Amino acid sequence: MPYDDLRSFLQTLEKEGQLLRIADEVMPEPDIAAAANAAPRLGAAAPALYFDNVKGFTNARIAMNVHGSWANHALALGMDKNSGPKDQVDEFIRRWANFPVKPVYRDNPPWAQNTVEGDEINIFDVLPLIRLNDGDGGFYIDKAAVVSKDPDDPTSTDKQNVGIYRIQVKGRRKLALQPVPMHDIAQHLRKAEERGEDLPIAITLGNDPVISIVASTPMEYDQNEYELAGALRGEPAPIARSPKNNLPVPWGSEIVIEGVIEGRKREIEGPFGEFTGHYSGGRNMTVIRIDKISYRTDPVFEHLYLGMPWTEIDYLMAANTCVPLYTQLKKDFPEVQAVNATYTHGLVVIVSTKKRYGGFAKAVGMRVLTTPHGLGYAATVIVVDEEVDPFNLPQVMWALSTKMNPAGDLVVVPKLPVLGLAPQATTPGIVDKLIIDATTPVAPDTRGNYGNQVLDLPEMGEWLTKLQSLAAR
C-alpha cells in the first residue's frame, strides 16, 4: 500500500525500527540540525528523527532525515528495507516504464482543517523554523514541493511543475526562492514576467514520501511529476485543488502555503549551505508574497539537513537522478548497461556500456553531457565496460587504474553550462567538463596493450550463491 501522507509513512518507519523519537528536551539550534547531520553516519540503515520536545516552541513536531538512508528510501518505495542501492535503481527503472499514471482528485484534504489569510499570516506561528548550518543567512524551508503552471499554457497538466527549491523565510508573510535556470520553475517565472504578471505558486510541506522523490527528479519540462508518482506508487497519486490559486497540490500534505512570486522583483537571498557541500553566497533572488496558509491540526514540520556527504539529500536525489539519465541514454544507445549518478546529485556520472565500435564510449559520454540533467549537472563522466558495475566503486577504480591512459582517454569540453551552485566553476554557470574513457578499446581504437582480460570464472556465480546460503545459516 503506498502512503497518502507523511504521518502514515512515519508510522511505518517506526514499526520497521527506522524512526527514532528524541524524547529529551533539545535546543532548536544547534541540536536538531546537528542530530540530522549525524544520523546518516549511522550507515545504510540510518533512521529518521522525530522531535516533539523542543525548548522555546509550544507544541512543535519536527521530522528530519525521513529519506536519509537506503533503508528509508526503500520503504518509501514500498520495497524491503534491506534492498541495496542497485536494486532500488533497477526497481525504479521498472516502475518508470509505467509512466504516466494520471493522479486522482480526492475530497477533504487534511490540510484544509485550519487556514490563515492576508495580513493575519505569520509563518512563525505555523512552522517551528530552525537554521541548519552555521553560515546560513537565515531560516530555510528546503524540503517543500513547489507547484506552478506554465503561464502561457495554464490548462496543460504536462507543463505544470512540482519541484523542490530552496526557500528562505524573509518575514511574516514573505519568502525568497531560488529558481535555478535549468529548472522548470525558472521557465514558468520567465514567461510570467514576459507577460508582466506574478507567478502563482503553492508550497506544500510535509508530503508523502514519493512526492519528495518525484519533486527532486530531473524530469523533462513537459513530464508531469504526479504522473511519475502514480507510476512509482503503483496507483494514482491523490491530489486536491489549492483553495486560493486553484493549483493541483498533494492531497496528504501537512501544510499548503499559497502566494505569488512577484514579477520582476529581486532581493538578496542567502548564503545557504547547499547540496554541493559548500555555501552559496548572497545573490539576487525572487520574492514571494504569502496570501494564504492552510494546515493540518498539529502539523509536522519536515525538514532536511544537507552538508558534507552523505546526508539525507544524497539519498533523496540518488536513484531519481540515475533513472531519467539511464532511460534517456538508452533511447539512442541501447548498449548502455547501467548509470550511477548517486554522488552529489550526479555532478559525477558513471556509465557502463558495450562498445559498438572504436570511440563509442566517448560518444556515450558526450550524450550524457547533453541530457536535460547533464546540461546543468554532470561535470565529470566516467565511462566503463559492460562487465564493470558502476555501483561497485572498487570495480570503477580498477577501470580507472588499468583502462585509462591520459593520452587520449581524457576529453575536456570547454565552457559548458552548469548550475550556478557548482563550486568548481570559476564563473558561476560555466565550466569545463571531463569525459574519462575507462573502457577497453575496440578496433580501430588502439590504446594500450590489453591482451586478454581476466574474467570471472564461469563457476563463480554458482559459488557465490552457495557461499551466501552457507553464511546465512
Ligand SMILES: [Mn+2]
Ligand atoms: Mn517539471
